[in-house]
Amino acid sequence: MHNPFKGHRPIMVQEIIALALSHPKAIENRPMLVMDLTFGGGGHSKALLENLPEGSVLMAFDQDPDVKKHTEVEYAEEIKEGKIYFTPANFSSFSASLEESPLKELVASFGGGVDLSLMDLGISSHQLDTAERGISFRREGLLDMRMNYESQGPTAADLVNDLPEKELADLLFEYGEETLSRRIAANICAKRKEKRLETTSDLEEIVFTSYPAKFRHGRTHPATKTFQALRIAVNGELEVLTQVLDPLLLAMAPKGLLMAISFHSLEDRIVKHKFKFWKINSQGTILTKRPLTSGKEELQENPRARSAKLRVFQK
Ligand SMILES: C[S@@+](CC[C@H](N)C(=O)[O-])C[C@H]1O[C@@H](n2cnc3c(N)ncnc32)[C@H](O)[C@@H]1O
Structure with missing residues (x-):
């Protein structure tokens, strides 16, 4: 096995x-x-x-x-x-x-x-590397992030698609210490009007382009804090x-x-x-x-x- x-x-x-x-x-x-x-x-x-x-x-x-x-x-x-x-x-x-x-x-x-x-x-x-968990922005998968995927709790997709913009921004700031939280939340909300955000790459793209061009290729990937924040929230x-x-x-x-x-x-x-x-x-x-x-x-x-x-x- x-x-x-x-x-x-x-x-x-x-x-x-x-x-x-x-x-x-x-x-x-x-x-x-x-x-x-x-x-x-x-x-x-x-x-x-x-x-x-x-x-x-x-x-x-x-x-x-x-x-x-x-x-x-x-x-x-x-x-x-x-x-x-x-x-x-x-x-x-x-x-x-x-x-x-x-x-x-x-x-x-x-x-x-x-x-x-x-x-x-x-x-x-194991959790990070399993694409279907949706925890890593480096792997294409559904935005789930639940460590206990058999639980009823909301997934990361539920949060990014359903939270009001201000709550989403507060979440990214509080759990990700993301200083661009307002801009990212606004961009997520604009995008989700067009289509439901389902995958890690849907979200990664929005965060990446929310960052000013000169900060997009630093040591840590722009999506790191957003993904951390959502994972922390999803799992309480x-x-x-x-x-x-x-x-x-x-x-x-x-x-x-x-x-x-x-x-x-x-x-x-x-x-x-x-x-x-x-x-x-x-x-x-x-x-x-x-x-x-x-x-x-x-x-x-x-x-x-x-x-x-x-x-x-x-x-
Ligand atoms: C970093 S890994 C632990 C690795 C382990 N020390 C080893 O040596 O293999 C963290 C584990 O904690 C589990 N975990 C995290 N939060 C938990 C919680 N609130 N209740 C139960 N398990 C949890 C995760 O599912 C994951 O399997």
Whole structure:
């Protein structure tokens, strides 16, 4: 079977393993309970299970139906042996899952708390590279962008065709930090009067020509911010991240490590402020005064790592 996740390299995996091994349970060689909220191809999870003490168990979540299919085949053995418990769901519902069998009993058997949790918030290479997902302006596909394409939620096409111009401009500005948001929104609205915008190239073209000619061929493609904004909106990415952090801290055991990798400043800001707030309220320690970033070698191998920031909080 073709494995669409093979190419995905887990970001800062060595740094994550080193931090995980600093946990008191790892030092004492006692099994740890790990939770990976963004399982993807399972690269981080696999590396953690290989390096943590024997008997460690991992609870995994992912909302992408392709991840579910892949995980059930690729990790069948680990699932059968009770090393990985996979829940195909948005991580916003993780607390509810932990209240139900079999995770409830699992957490209780580890003393009631999670020892390490990881959120690798970016989209996966698989999602970016699958043209039908409509996430990348470099691939011709329908403007969908839902990570969970089985959900009822609106697609990017629904947003660009149906939102009032001002709301569309605000969305591009807020989630894409796109300073040309008004002009792009106006051009989208003019074009959609002629025909419904269906494909990535329909939108890419409008954004490209909204940019003044001298800015069209810079280091980042003009459509980058618009596509990011729509993806964030379609998936409610900032809302779910904001909502999940407090329940996540609550689910951690004392000394538990909460790790978050973000890929843009909007996400990183949410994590950074929450960690500071927790620290001020004496709920633990920030282990990364400055966020960790990928080393030179990783950047050379994996250009997508360039905007990744890892922050770690210890309860
Ligand atoms: C960058 S990939 C993770 C890659 C993974 N760490 C690995 O090493 O293979 C991000 C994954 O998180 C999932 N994801 C993003 N937001 C999510 C959410 N709110 N709930 C569940 N899964 C989510 C995506 O579907 C995607 O598969």
